[in-house]
Amino acid sequence: MTPMVQADRVCKNFGAVQVLKGISLQVERGNVTCLIGPSGSGKSTFLRCINHLERVDAGRLYVDGTLVGYAERGGKLHELHPREAAKQRRDIGMVFQHFNLFPHRTALANVVEAPVLVKKKRRSEATERARELLDRVGLADKADAYPAQLSGGQQQRVAIARALAMDPKLMLFDEPTSALDPELVGEVLSVMKDLAAGGMTMIVVTHEMGFAREVADQLVFMDRGVVVEAGDPRALLSNPQHERTKTFLSNLL
Amino acid sequence: MSEQSSSVSGPEAGTEPAPIEAVPLRRPGRWIAGVVVAVLVALFLWGAATNEAYRWDIYAQYLFDRRITAAAWKTIQLTVLAMILAVLLGIVLAVMRLSPNPVLRTVSWVYLWIFRGTPVYVQLVFWGLFPAIYKQLDLGIPFVHQFVHIDLQGINAAFLFAVIGLGLNEAAYMAEIIRAGIGSVPEGQTEASTALGMSWAQTMRRTILPQAMRVIIPPTGNELISMLKTTSLVAAVPYTLELYGRARDISGANFQPIPLLLVAATWYLAITSVLMVGQYFLERHYSKGLSRRLTARQLQALADAQGKPLPPGRGGGVAPGGDAQ
Numbered sequence: 001m002t003p004m005v006q007a008d009r010v011c012k013n014f015g016a017v018q019v020l021k022g023i024s025l026q027v028e029r030g031n032v033t034c035l036i037g038p039s040g041s042g043k044s045t046f047l048r049c050i051n052h053l054e055r056v057d058a059g060r061l062y063v064d065g066t067l068v069g070y071a072e073r074g075g076k077l078h079e080l081h082p083r084e085a086a087k088q089r090r091d092i093g094m095v096f097q098h099f100n101l102f103p104h105r106t107a108l109a110n111v112v113e114a115p116v117l118v119k120k121k122r123r124s125e126a127t128e129r130a131r132e133l134l135d136r137v138g139l140a141d142k143a144d145a146y147p148a149q150l151s152g153g154q155q156q157r158v159a160i161a162r163a164l165a166m167d168p169k170l171m172l173f174d175e176p177t178s179a180l181d182p183e184l185v186g187e188v189l190s191v192m193k194d195l196a197a198g199g200m201t202m203i204v205v206t207h208e209m210g211f212a213r214e215v216a217d218q219l220v221f222m223d224r225g226v227v228v229e230a231g232d233p234r235a236l237l238s239n240p241q242h243e244r245t246k247t248f249l250s251n252l253l
Numbered sequence: 254m255s256e257q258s259s260s261v262s263g264p265e266a267g268t269e270p271a272p273i274e275a276v277p278l279r280r281p282g283r284w285i286a287g288v289v290v291a292v293l294v295a296l297f298l299w300g301a302a303t304n305e306a307y308r309w310d311i312y313a314q315y316l317f318d319r320r321i322t323a324a325a326w327k328t329i330q331l332t333v334l335a336m337i338l339a340v341l342l343g344i345v346l347a348v349m350r351l352s353p354n355p356v357l358r359t360v361s362w363v364y365l366w367i368f369r370g371t372p373v374y375v376q377l378v379f380w381g382l383f384p385a386i387y388k389q390l391d392l393g394i395p396f397v398h399q400f401v402h403i404d405l406q407g408i409n410a411a412f413l414f415a416v417i418g419l420g421l422n423e424a425a426y427m428a429e430i431i432r433a434g435i436g437s438v439p440e441g442q443t444e445a446s447t448a449l450g451m452s453w454a455q456t457m458r459r460t461i462l463p464q465a466m467r468v469i470i471p472p473t474g475n476e477l478i479s480m481l482k483t484t485s486l487v488a489a490v491p492y493t494l495e496l497y498g499r500a501r502d503i504s505g506a507n508f509q510p511i512p513l514l515l516v517a518a519t520w521y522l523a524i525t526s527v528l529m530v531g532q533y534f535l536e537r538h539y540s541k542g543l544s545r546r547l548t549a550r551q552l553q554a555l556a557d558a559q560g561k562p563l564p565p566g567r568g569g570g571v572a573p574g575g576d577a578q
Contacts, residue, residue, distance in 0.1 A: 051448055082453060090450035100445035104463050104542045114449035117459060144551065146542035166449060 002065040004029045004170055004201045005050060011058035012045055019045050021225040022059060027218070032202045034212040034233065037222035038248060043205045046222070047172050050203065051092040052085050063092065064169060090118060093163030097175040099155040101147040107134060107158045108143040111165045119166065126165070133161040137191050153184030157191055164195075171195065173204040209252060213237055221245045311512040315503065316519065324499035325520045331415055331484045331495055332524075336477050338420030343427025348457065350432055361428070368425035373418070377489035380418035381411070411492040418490065423480055430472045434465030466539040474532035478525050496520055 005027040012020035020042045027033045035043040048054045049061060052069040061068045069085060070077040080088070102110050111130035115121040121129075134140050137157040147155050156176055163171060173192065177185040189211050196202055196215050206212060212219055212233050219233035221240075229236060229245050240246045301307060315321055349361035368376070384405035393399035438461050446456040485497035493502060500517040504510040547555065 053444060053447065086447075086450045086452050089448060092448075094445075094448040096441060096445065096448075098441055100439075100441035102442065102445070102460060102464075104539075106542075113459065114451065117455055118450045144554075148542060148545050149547065149551075162449070 001029065002062075003027055004031075004064060005203065006062040006065075007046075007059070008061070009059035010046065010049060010056050010061050012042070012049060012054060013057050019225055020049070023222075023225075023227055025220060025227060025230070027201065027203060029201055030199045031217040032196045032204065032215050033218045033220060034216040035203065035205045035220050035222060036207065036209070036212065036248075037228075040224075041222045042225045043222050044174050047094075047174050047203060047205055050170075050172060051089045051094055052080075053094075063088070086118075090166055091169050093166060093168035093171040095156070095159050095163055095171070095173045095176050097178050099147070099152070099159045099179075101155055101159055101162070103147050106144050106146055107139060107150065107161075110147070110158055111162045114162070115165050130161070130165055133164050134158070136164075136194075137161045138187070151184060152180045153187045156180065156188045160188075160191055160195070169201065171200055171202045173202065173206070175205050175207070177206070177208060207252075209237060209249075221248065223248070306511055307515065308509055308512040311507075311509050312515050315513060315516050318503075318516075320499055320503065321496070321516060321520070324494060324496045325524070327412075327494050328481065328484050328496040328520075329524060331412070331419065331487065332477070332481045334416045335419035335423060335484075336480050338416065339423035339427045339476075339480075340473070342420065342424035343431050344462075346424060346428035347431035347435060350428065351435060365425045365428060368422050369429075373422045373483060374486050374489050376422050377415070377418040377486055380414040381490040383414060384410075411490050412494075415484075415487040415490050415492045415495075419480065419483060419487070423476060426476060427473070430476070431465070431469055434467075434469035435461055437468045438464045463539070467536075467543065470532065470535050470539060474528065474535075477532075478528055481524055481528070482521060 003026045005025070007023050007025040009022040009024055010020055011018065011022055023042070023046055025033075035046070037043050045054055049056050050063060050068065055069055066088070067077075068088065069080055071080055071084070072078075101107075102113065105113065108127065108130055111133055112123065112126045115126040115129070116123050131140065131143065134143055137160055139154060139157055139161070142150060142154060142158075147158070150158065160176075176192070177188050180188065185208070189208060192202070192204070192211070193215055204211075204216070216233045218230060219236045220230040221228045221236065221242075221244075223244050229240065229242050236245070237249065240249055302309070346361045346364060349357040350365075352358060388405060390401075390403040390405055391399040392401040392403075435457075442460050442464065443456055446460045451459070484495050487493075487495060488498050488501075493499065496517050500513040501510075504513040507513075
């Protein structure tokens with residue numbers, strides 16, 4: 001069976017700066033992968049490459065066996081039409097550090113929006129499903145609230161429900177708890193734990209080592225655009241092999 | 254008071270503190286300023302009422318004259334039609350300006366350069382001369398076959414040219430206002446929409462433009478009011494059936510320019526006032542979700558849930574509590 005995500009020497013440049021210097025990584029179906037590393041190490045950029053928010057400059061990146069952002073025909077790569085790229089993204093949910101909820105729509109309308117607009121679902125059907133999802137993240141009673149009226153933790157849970165509404169096969173989390181007050185981190189992590197327990201394939205950029213230790217099947221430590229070390233989270237956290245990993249982990253404590 | 258407190262039941266009802274009824278702060282400055290302004294206004298009104306030059310009898314005679322009211326209606330039509338043209342074209346120009354397509358970007362820039370770079374009066378004169386420059390209009394495939402043939406010199410299209418002249422000029426300004434509005438929406442909104450699989454057009458229509466409206470509306474209201482007054486320049490086309498042109502024509506016959514100017518000014522002011530009310534409601538509509546304050550409907554739902562009637566005059570100030578958990 002093909003892995004959900006297969007990265008083969010993925011490179012990404014911003015102008016003259018090489019942010020990703022050949023990332024090779026594999027994420028199996030139903031697994032949770034946590035990406036850790038110092039800021040500027042390229043974790044978020046790599047995550048954004050997976051749903052083609054950033055285009056890959058070299059190497060190959062496959063999601064569910066399909067090349068991301070390009071079509072390979074006759075030994076040549078062709079840029080995808082934006083319509084095709086949008087189609088690829090439909091099946092990949094993304095949760096952002098700053099939630100990015102639509103502030104002019106209620107929590108319910110935020111969740112209903114994409115299924116109706118993109119998947120052409122019937123509004124009644126999408127609304128019913130949205131209420132289920134809000135209930136699942138514990139916010140059934142906040143359906144009519146606007147994002148500005150919700151706490152950060154509540155907003156992030158709505159954002160997770162919004163991503164789930166597209167029935168994704170893969171969920172990407174870009175530092176989902178970094179913008180939250182410490183006492184609100186738990187409610188978001190517990191929603192993510194439920195999701196993982198339900199068999200969702202997840203890639204999580206995070207600084208929450210407790211979550212990584214408990215939930216992740218694979219832990220990846222990145223620094224300066226390369227994967228320094230990857231493997232079982234408990235083994236990696238308690239017994240890091242590389243000097244850079246050791247330094248990073250010791251700075252966290 | 255006693256009725257209110259008795260309606261609250263429960264163990265804490267007796268311990269609830271009495272509402273604060275403080276003596277309001279005195280503000281003598283406001284009273285003094287009010288008196289000074291009232292005296293000045295009274296002096297001005299007395300002067301205006303007794304000055305022969307104003308000819309209030311003629312003012313009253315012409316204020317609701319049929320020619321004037323018809324001209325006011327023409328002015329409103331000119332304003333609204335030109336503004337609709339300007340907003341639609343402005344959206345197209347702004348989106349072109351922000352488009353990834355370099356051809357569209359350049360076309361939009363050149364349009365702005367020309368229409369913002371020349372006076373509206375000059376443009377209106379040009380539109381008046383348009384039939385003299387292009388004697389006929391042919392729609393079809395150039396040099397091959399024409400489907401429609403319009404003789405521009407044969408039709409009387411001064412009103413149409415006035416609308417086009419005002420609208421095309423205003424579109425350049427509207428494009429900049431709309432572009433600024435689009436730019437005010439955070440990048441994360443585009444990213445979130447893209448990540449959900451929305452196309453560029455869907456993102457614009459459903460996510461960006463509704464949020465940009467909040468920034469776009471106040472200056473657009475400004476432009477609309479400005480447009481109302483710019484219509485007085487369409488005499489350049491020449492078109493004179495609008496308010497100012499009509500008032501000037503009448504005063505040309507009866508040699509009473511001052512009362513007729515006042516008549517026109519009164520109508521401009523009245524129309525502007527109506528437009529300002531419309532702007533208020535539009536702004537309120539597009540500020541949805543902006544504030545943490547709860548809407549009246551949400552407050553009522555919260556009050557219902559607590560089993561208390563909503564106290565009058567205290568709406569709005571309540572921040573959401575942690576009562577959800």
